[in-house]
Amino acid sequence: MSRRSISTMADVARACGVSIQTVSAVVNDRPGISDETRLRVRAAMSELDYQPNQQARTLRGYKNPMVGVIIPSITNPYFPELVRGIEDVARRSGHGLFLCNDDYDDAKAREYFSFIRANNASGLIASPGLVARSVDGEIERQIHAFARRNVPVVFFGEQRPELPVTSIVVDAREATLDAARHLLELGHRRIGMIAPPVGLHVARERVRDVTEAFAALGHPLDSELIVAGGFDIEAGRSGAAVFMALPQMPTAILASNDLAAMGAIAALQEGGLLVPRDVSVLGFDDIPFAKVFQPSITTVAQPIYELGEAAMTAILDPAVGDPTDMPGRSIWLKAELVVRQSTGPCRERPATKRKTARSQNAPREERHDHEDHET
Amino acid sequence: MSRRSISTMADVARACGVSIQTVSAVVNDRPGISDETRLRVRAAMSELDYQPNQQARTLRGYKNPMVGVIIPSITNPYFPELVRGIEDVARRSGHGLFLCNDDYDDAKAREYFSFIRANNASGLIASPGLVARSVDGEIERQIHAFARRNVPVVFFGEQRPELPVTSIVVDAREATLDAARHLLELGHRRIGMIAPPVGLHVARERVRDVTEAFAALGHPLDSELIVAGGFDIEAGRSGAAVFMALPQMPTAILASNDLAAMGAIAALQEGGLLVPRDVSVLGFDDIPFAKVFQPSITTVAQPIYELGEAAMTAILDPAVGDPTDMPGRSIWLKAELVVRQSTGPCRERPATKRKTARSQNAPREERHDHEDHET
């Protein structure tokens, strides 16, 4: 019934009186078919609404033109942008995208690994922290299974030289240095940080970049002013609350990311403080809402869309699939500081006094070109 | 090479000295296998890192446990939530999700339709406007092709009784009435609306709901105050600009959706007006950022996540796959008003004067349970 309602190559062949392999040749644009037959076959194809069966193809030995993408959650505003970057490249090369949210849950991640493998996907893109979390080595085993089948695996964030994966990494050191310089030039000296959640690689990296930057500029951060946090709005709120309870509040706050920055700003304003008049707040990532938020957020911007593009490009790059080249390859992109409204001069000592609570729309800084290079 | 590095059922069978179909029986939990062999087979499976080949399965007659989801763009903050609703239900039933962004582009939509069909997906979920846009009936043809294969198709928004699809529709009339009443009770009489983009079904519906609501309450909208708009931040900005240029500004603005509301608020505040002190702004949809924005946005909330759940549930519901039941089925969910900070009393006539520019965090209204019923 349902079986017979779908037309196959054989149906097309029968309909226009040619052989099955002629149809196959037409479908795959192989040479050796006269223009006349070619046209006849095409006509029959659309007549019968023929659709090549991807399963049969893949079974015959092709890879499924489909990439698996494992992210924590698409509702985290960082990820839609990343996924778009991936998909736009994928579509151009005829690949579909298999979306997997694992909620930082190992069980879900594994399930999806299996699923992606069972479907013979031609690549796997996974976001940071996935391997790090894996306690029993199951994820590592899966990754090796992919490698054995020449299926390229790309990670964001962590470099794992011992695994057959390509890493897409963001170098935020310069941009973080720019951010530190920016705050210092605005006159801030008592600077707090709302830390990312412990355990994530990107978290350690971010804290390290920040402390190194301030140290390098001769104004090391007061470690008392680094408070525990997280990557969500709530973390920003509670971080700000901690600072507000201090006898002497910081005049500038580095939030773990833009969401935390928003939470911090909200809490500060509810506490009667204006940003950036009374306190400056700086975020990380540059999620799309960072420039819409009121005040718009000064942030160490990750090239999120470009990260996605780079990841998918790496999947398609045959060199990546070549196992001899696989271990430990890394592709670097650079973060950069984007100055917006949430940072302003420190009012505490009579530096430059300002009249307006909210600066006018500062023209958005131009991004530098990202320089990609490989290690 | 790469072929041989992956183990098949035959390998497993050989490894533990049983037949291929015994392995198949174990994999599929079929009865009639002794516990002892079952264990031996399972051991061999994990030993060899065996992974059933989904292509072979699907080819043999099964449906691919995969749903295609076609949305305009995942970077539109409405959709991540929807996709999560879909995925969470999908995962529980062992289905994967094939994500397709069509950017309201017919060509991309078609491409993805083919892709989904070629992959024998077990369902297709598409967002509103897709069919409406299709000029040459190609999309309709595709939909019939799905129906012929008993593949359920679910649409958001539009009901298409003539097509073999299930529709998930939001009834926003009551909630819109609540919103109108809310504004009127706050004393607003000169009320403007930033209209959604023309052409979309949801747009006509939204305008209709709003005009009907105010008419029903005895205060019909002044049609002069309905300005052309769109569904993005820019539309909100320009809509607000139009209103600000008027000799007499509206005291309350209904934006086409939350993004437009944010744009409008930003423009108003840049123009020196405070929300809600000087102007109230009301949005639609309740995207996640609506409650984070400063001020948080009063909005006619769609049960976005639940819409996703309902859609995937409909895909899995065998009744949906039954062609006799297919034409014109609809599942209704209700929108509801969520009052937050962006709406406040009209100050124009000496109604209730307020001191603070920004009201305190109003506790978020409880949502009613959504009542689903079918037509």
Place this chain on the structure above:
DNA sequence: TTGTAAGCGTTATCAG
């Protein structure tokens, strides 16, 4: 319980 055989739709390899 297990083995034998056939088939899903496609591609590949031949000889005609």
Place this chain on the structure above:
DNA sequence: CTGATAACGCTTACAA
């Protein structure tokens, strides 16, 4: 260009 044949990995009768 066509026809015959085999193979991809799995499922499902049916027979042993």
